[in-house]
Amino acid sequence: MAVGLTVATGDTLVRMRLAALRHSLRDQNKVSWIASGAFVGLVLAGGTVWLAVRGDHDVVAVAIAVWMLGWVVGPLFAGGGDETLKPEYFTMLPLPPRALSGGLLAAAMAGVAPVVSLLALLSLAVVGAQLSVVAVLVSVPALLLQLLCFVLASRLAVAIYGVLLQIRSGAVLAALVNAFILAFTAQGWALIAAYITTDVQGAMAQAARIAPSGWGLVAVEAAGRGDWLRVLLALAGLLLLAAVMFVAWSALLVRRTTATRSGVQPRRPLTASDARGAAAGKELRSWTRDLLYGHRAVFAIAYGVFFCLMPIAVGWKGMLPWAGAASVVMAGAMFANLYGADGTAYWSTLMVPGSSRFDIRARQRAFLLVFGPPALLITVLFTWWSGTDTWPVVLSVVPALLGGAAGLVVLASVYAAVPTTDAHKRSGNPLNSGENEGEAMGLVYVMLVLISLTAVPALVVALPAGWWGVPVGLATGVLAWWGFGRLAVARLDARGPELLTLLRHGRTTGDQASVTSLSAKMQLLPKWQRHLAGACLGFGAIPLFPQAVVPAVFKLNDNPAKVWFLALYAPGPWQWPIIVAMACLGLGMYGYGASVYYRASKLKLPAVDSPDADPPGEGAMQPAS
Incomplete structure (x- = not known):
């Protein structure tokens, strides 16, 4: 039976x-x-x-x-x-x-x-x-x-x-x-x-x-x-x-399927005397009590450490100074959907007039408080351990990344929020956060690139000018923190109700049409163009970053390690041309992929007659007799 x-x-x-x-x-x-x-x-x-x-x-x-x-x-x-x-x-x-x-x-x-x-x-x-x-x-x-x-x-x-x-x-x-x-x-x-x-x-x-x-x-x-x-x-x-x-x-x-969730008695009530303190207290409690927040925070920091420690297996310590920077980039990518993670709990913030600025700034301060000290400590310890003379570069890049991540996290959270399962509705599998996992992962990949770009000004100054890159990195971080946060506040003030609707009901028919229309337009292009554009966007980072940017940094710092960088195995006169060629190849791949999608966006979809449409000359509603 x-x-x-x-x-x-x-x-x-x-x-x-x-x-x-x-x-x-x-x-x-x-x-x-x-x-x-x-x-x-x-x-x-x-x-x-x-x-x-x-x-x-x-x-x-x-x-x-x-x-x-x-x-x-x-x-x-x-x-x-x-x-x-x-x-x-x-x-x-x-x-x-x-x-x-x-x-x-x-x-x-x-x-x-x-x-x-x-x-x-x-x-x-x-x-x-x-x-x-x-x-x-x-x-x-x-x-x-x-x-x-x-x-x-x-x-x-x-x-x-x-x-x-x-x-x-x-x-x-x-x-x-x-x-x-x-x-x-x-x-x-x-x-x-x-x-x-x-x-x-x-x-x-x-x-x-x-x-x-x-x-x-x-x-x-x-x-x-x-x-x-x-x-x-x-x-x-x-x-x-x-x-x-x-x-x-x-x-x-x-x-x-049978476990019951017992109520948790608050350990300490909020005792803030103003809106700024209340927002900060609420945000800090989210970071300390939500286990998914803690899980992702530990993951981001540990990833940066492991990522830069593994090359020691072949005797290369050149990645050690960048462990703190890698942790910050991963942290920003992991927390790029803060309002999506809140879900309908955003209602309690929306109903308080003028709360957007306090909420955005509280989230930024909490991010810096959680990741700032560990990133700086890891950077100092690992740079000292590596024995390399990269102090000006890493101390210029890390502040820029911290400010850039703190700004881009809130900006992405309000401009590109991805609806997920509310915290009180999570299933027994906390990993499953809803039906939009692919969209959330796409946001993570985009944030990895955007946060990395915030360090470019500091890197450009620090490589040739040394310690002059530190004030540039600090200024870049402060401006990114303030400017991106200001844009997020303005967006939240203007489109707060729409954001709550998105988090509560998911994408409406119009939103889905705008998202899927580009996919439909891409289908009008030849199949080889679609596949080639996808391959270029997916693999353009390989020649651009590990085969161009990283070996260029090695060359400028007289690092003797070759590892798996193609240009560093070539004879001396050919190294810079290969680096430039790899950079052009990566940028060209990204450019081609973006151009294909841009051309597709300008196409017009063929008109489709709906079987449910009203007959010509007849209105959707008839007057009552």
Whole structure:
């Protein structure tokens, strides 16, 4: 009976999941994201199979471990993963926890990511084909069980992460783990280079086989040797691991859908005597009591530290002085949607006449108070540790970035607010903040670039003139803090009710039309132009920043490190021409992508007759008789 109910539930939820996927394909933005992710996944899956074809089983073990790691940590950076079917939707149905968990697991298997991972796991079948026919037969249950463990590990990780974010120490721990993983995606080349140039490859391969991600490969290799005891142990281990993770996930789903939130007694009432003090007290309480605020703050600071620490693995300390600056840039990007995070709580501010200026300035002061001291302390300590003579440059850049971030954060929050789930309506998965995750991530990427640009004046002066860049950086930071804040106040005074409507109801039909009209106009252009423009905007930063700006800074500071910068490996006379060429290439890519979108915006959409339109000559309303 229980098995039949689980199968029926799974069938229904799978059909619901596939129907939701079909409907999502009507959104061109989602189609682009899905297509891009599928393409990258297929390339990586093909690379994994190619490693198996080469017969390098040690590298295959490490590659499969990386796949499982991606399943565990990927959803933590993608809004809690795909939760089209949230467990909260089914709380009123008389379903046992195991039946609901089994149905949700079956629905999770119906997607693009599991199919791509299954293709990557075909590398086990390739390894088996190189050993024996029996090994090929063993590879079939091995890769299916491995895929099941991938999906269950992903779901369990998200569930555990949601529990951690409900306690302060757990939120800090999760932030540190996420920061390290994201920094590894950007600076992992240093650790990989250290791995390749040392004798730890064998140890890594052995560790990958011992980990659950390697048990399928162990079973296939053991079948090729005729070691049936190890085959049974490996397959039984995968099956037992899947069962344990399923039971644990089911228990956490029960906790998520049945836990009650008890009221919290205020520890200390607000005792401000004026509007400025009240706004400051309210904002500081948001930073100290909202665990998502604390999580993101720790993440931003830890990311800057990890990002600049990893190159030490290859003996390069040149990134250490920039840890504080990297933390500030990431912090500004993470908090670029303050009013969107507030949601309908903004109503209490809007109803107080003249409160916009106090609220904006309070948010700016809180941002500087939270990130200013850590950024300056990290900058001083790491610059001293690096032993480089970069004091004028970093002490010029950090104040400019702090002021620029404090100004741009509030400006973006009022001009480009993204509606998210209200704090009191958050589900058991705090990572999932609504249906606008893609728009929120786009805002983060834009802010990374804009905040970095605020340091350009200080950098231009500090590189040739040394300490003269410090007053320029201070002036730039103060002007950005004051000017952008003033613009945000004016916008909030003029469009406060519209902002509240957006946060409460989401985008109206007119807003959605303005957002999607550009996408519709882009469809009028040839497909190759659309794809080329997207590629240029997505990858233009690679030649511009790491291959032009950074090596130029190295050249001006006589830094002998070459690392992975192409220009620094060329003969001396050719280094500056290559740097200039890379800068022109990056700017050209951005320029071409922007020009394509600009030309598309000037196009006119063809008129479409609505089937619901009134017949010619007839009004929408007829006079009453």
